[in-house]
Amino acid sequence: MITSLDNKILLAHLLRRAGFGCTYDQIEKLSLMEYDDVVDLLINPEYGPPKDQDLLDRYFIASVEARTARHADPQWTWRLAKSEKQLEEKIALFWHGLLAVGGIKLDHGLAMLEEIDLFRKYGLGKFETLLLKISEDPGMMYWLDNQNSHKDAPNENYGRELLELFSMGIDENGEGSYTEDDVKTAARAFTGWASRPTPPPFFLGPFPMEFSFDKSDHDNTEKTFLGEKGNFNGNDIVNMIATHPSTAKFICKRLYLYFVSEKEDWDEINKLSEVFLKNNGEIKKVLEAMFKSEHFKSDDIRFKKVKSPSDLVFGVSRLVDKYKIPDLDSAELAINTLLMGQFLMNPPSVEGWHEGEEWIDSGSLIERINYASTEISNTSSTGVKRIIEIIKETNITNSNDLINNTLETLGYIDITDKTKGMIEEHLRKNKFTNKEDKILDVLKLIVSTPDFQYC
Amino acid sequence: MVTTKLEYSHTIGIASFEGRGFMNPIDLKYKNGTLFVLSRSNASNKNNRISAVTVDSEHKYEFANWGEDKGKSILPTAIVFDKNDKLYLSDEHLNRISIFDYNGNFIDSWGEYGCDSGQLNRPSGLAFNKQNELFIVDHLNSRVQKFDEKGKFISSFGLFGTNEGEFNYPWGIALDIEENIYIADWRNNRVQIFDSNGNCVKIIKNFNDSEFNKPSSVHIDNRGYLFVSNWGNNSVIIFDDKQNYLSEIFGDASLSKWCQEFLDVNPEQSSWRENAGLFEEEKKFWKPAGIETNENLIFISDSCRHRIQIYRK
Incomplete structure (x- = not known):
């Protein structure tokens, strides 16, 4: 039997692969539908220019x-x-x-x-x-x-x-x-x-x-x-x-x-x-x-695929819901994928891009971490405010709760027990002046982990 | 005598990332024999600037190039001269009004982001009245604000919407001799006319059995004729001083002096152009924006063709 939570986890997975991911609230809304109906919705877009x-x-x-x-x-x-x-x-x-x-x-x-x-x-x-x-x-x-x-x-x-x-x-x-x-x-x-x-x-x-x-x-x-x-x-x-x-x-x-x-x-x-x-x-x-x-x-498939630079940049920008109307920053988003190795509208050869682990090298990994942690720390972004608000509303009694709730709020993402342990250790060693700072710290740590490079 | 057909004169400009030429010119003003052309450029090339040129294609100087420092600009939208020949520039990224003298020397700047009175959210069109008060189309705040020349807030009118007197991403502005205020109400596909107190007195949505498509700019000449850049349809519409429709033009550009010189020294490019043979296409406006007139001429910034098409009155 598929539980409500299972359905949300699967929908989040579907949206990361068939798209670039979505926010906690978007998953909540989609979860009112059956998984197969969401697939049908995705594969039948109405062609036309964007409203903007x-x-x-x-x-x-x-x-x-x-x-x-x-x-x-x-x-x-x-x-x-x-x-x-x-x-x-x-x-x-x-x-x-x-x-x-x-x-x-x-x-x-x-x-x-x-x-x-x-x-x-x-x-x-x-x-x-x-x-x-x-x-x-x-x-x-x-x-x-x-x-x-x-x-x-x-x-x-x-x-x-x-x-x-x-x-x-x-x-x-x-x-x-x-x-x-x-x-x-x-x-x-x-x-x-x-x-x-x-x-x-x-x-x-x-x-x-x-x-x-x-x-x-x-x-x-x-x-x-x-x-x-x-x-x-x-x-x-x-x-x-x-x-x-x-x-x-x-x-x-x-x-x-x-x-x-x-x-x-x-x-x-x-x-x-x-x-x-x-x-x-x-x-x-x-x-x-x-x-x-x-x-x-299946579990064999989820979080086993390396995010392309576009998966990472547009996934994060959607998660933090930064843009309401086009601005200078949105116009320059492609610079970020370029720095991570994907020059949009200019694939390196007629073979296109070599995907998977080849996306990652020491330089591109730093760009990925810097981009994601900078964006998730920007509390002026609508999505970041909302993430903090959702986590604050939940009943958190310990660091493990905080990490699990944050992972869920970021779109039901998975990290390994080892990574989770390292974040817990960090939280134990550091003191925070308020709850929001602590949440922001966990957010930054999660998007900086190797685990976050997978979808 | 009312003329219904404009006579094309000539074209100035060439696509250029720096120096002689323009890059996406979106506004222009004529002052004391010089045409000041505002190039918008784009986010990656950073070639925005104000170029001072003559009607005979002499490049004189440029200023207000890319940057956040005083005297610079990022996403410029409009220019206007006050009665003391000071040039005002709006920048919708910096939410700032910058002021220059006639020679392009920076004088001052003001403006801050926000939605309170006197604050700005993507300022676009600019116009001065006879009292040297500056009207700014504060487009994301869906209003027109009036300031004194130092930037002190005086008054405002308008709010977001589609009803009479409301705005939806307004862009250009012009004042007639009676100080009625014309606004290119861009996303409402109309031109609204207000009295000097901000009361809507007339709305123009149609011309010659057609409708406006995203009008970007309005201009009133010394006869009271109204010129509207019909940006979405790549045309310019002309009305008389009673707002009766006169004509619609789609562009008549010939090669500018600078383009001809470019082709003369690049014969392979000239041959490439001849081979393409798109001479009729070359004439047409592509996203016309700011319009200006002097005693004899009408200047239209042809923003996606990097040039100014000039007509005789």
């Missing part, structure tokens, strides 16, 4: 005509920190890391924002639609040199990454379900797909990029792809690979690694692959099966 879009544009006018990824930051970070449609942003971040376009080479913040929005709009739908849309994305075409792919001289860059990194994948031996000839055929099928030239941004700022198809530069001859013959174009290639069993396994593996665990569990991945194939590659169906599975809810 006009304010973002007014206060950060340079992000409206974002010439670079850095100029575009205020637009995305606000939604990462504030959007109530958490999975919409989390899945956008997932696809941004998988169908990766590098902001430095593209050097077009407007195009990056368009791409992120494409992930919001199509990222939970059919994978085939998403793959087709990203193949028509002018930023992607430019990033992978497809404007240099001509019918008489195809450039294989997009065709290769489409198969190797975006859909079918390769195994640990470097082998895929496709051949080198399939890569060449895919490249031929995408000839003529490019981005329309835009004026340089150096005197009037950027102009929106647009997809263009040049029929005269498209290879319109018969091709052989994955053993089939036909006069295939890019749409046909996408159609043939989008629901291929190899694609199902590759995409479900990546979804599993991102949302569930850094350790591949092929029994679980295979189950998800079956859901993918049965539902024509509908991503939300895969996520529904994933989040509702007992495996996802």
Whole structure:
């Protein structure tokens, strides 16, 4: 039997993985619903601009005509920190890391924002639609040199990454379900797909990029792809690979690694692959099966995944509920993820980011601890005030009670007994002038622990 | 004679992080032959500044660059001259009004964050009346406050809401010759006109069978004509002195002298531009903001295109 407390613990876990976490009060509110109903709510966001879009544009006018990824930051970070449609942003971040376009080479913040929005709009739908849309994305075409792919001289860059990194994948031996000839055929099928030239941004700022198809530069001859013959174009290639069993396994593996665990569990991945194939590659169906599975809810999964810099920064900013309307601080949130190793809208390569333990080194760990402890100590933040208020209201008779209540108020988070013992020891050795100082000290200690780096 | 079509004159400006050029110009004022252009810039580049330029594209000097120190600014919103040729600058991050002389030398500053009378929460539009009293659109406090030139609070009007006389994230302000006060009531998609005591006397929501979309700035010229930056629709609407609609313009920019010089010395960029061929797109306003006029000309800050489009009256 699932108790009310169990339900809250599971909801907190779900929101940390399917989003960036939420406050104690938000969990209380959600706990009036069944867990499965919350999953259904998360996987069905209504697409549209945030209600504060006009304010973002007014206060950060340079992000409206974002010439670079850095100029575009205020637009995305606000939604990462504030959007109530958490999975919409989390899945956008997932696809941004998988169908990766590098902001430095593209050097077009407007195009990056368009791409992120494409992930919001199509990222939970059919994978085939998403793959087709990203193949028509002018930023992607430019990033992978497809404007240099001509019918008489195809450039294989997009065709290769489409198969190797975006859909079918390769195994640990470097082998895929496709051949080198399939890569060449895919490249031929995408000839003529490019981005329309835009004026340089150096005197009037950027102009929106647009997809263009040049029929005269498209290879319109018969091709052989994955053993089939036909006069295939890019749409046909996408159609043939989008629901291929190899694609199902590759995409479900990546979804599993991102949302569930850094350790591949092929029994679980295979189950998800079956859901993918049965539902024509509908991503939300895969996520529904994933989040509702007992495996996802198990103790083996909870607090075993390293938070990405975005998980940490936007999780903390949501926890402390610092921002009511866009301001200079919210506009610069991406600086924090950058210092922790994640340059939003500029993944390091077409492979995206290497996640898991690779996020942590001595430098990034210090940034993580400093950021979290600074924010949780800021008693002017609405969320910090509320956390202190909730803890003060509870019946606390000893240090153990204080620590447990604080963990619960921070979103039902877990720390090891060893860590708990160290905090108790600290509380024993130090005297506090008032209850609030003691609570603040415990808050700072908890967010500075290694345990807090996991979700 | 009422004219319904504005004649385009020329454009000044080029996107520039420093020196000659602008970075997201959002307000401007013309004084004694010089145009003062306020560049907003962004949080990461920190290139906000006030540039003093001529109508013939001569860059003279700049001031009020990025910083919290006196004489600096972080997120500037508006500028205005008082009757003694002192320039006042509002900063919505610092909640501060800074004062400079005509040459850009810092004189004084005042203002503090808060919601009590005389305190500020993201000041935006500025305007002086004939008594040299300063009106500040105190936009997150949903009110217009009046101060003397030293910053002493005099009075205020307005509160948050959508009813007559209420504001929803107001932005720009202008006074006509009778000292009626025009407010760009930005999120209410309207312009409200108040008498000098703060009583709402008229609301303009429509023009030519259309509705305003987030009007950012209002300006009254010496004929009493009203100019409204229809920020959300990338246009500027012109009304006569009785607020009868005259015309709507969407931008007619040609290459500025500075842009042409840039392209002349960067032939590869010029070729890139020619190849794109977006010449009609280049003409259009993108988030027009502050508007200014002199005897003969109308200046419109085209904030996302880093330039000032200039029309003849």
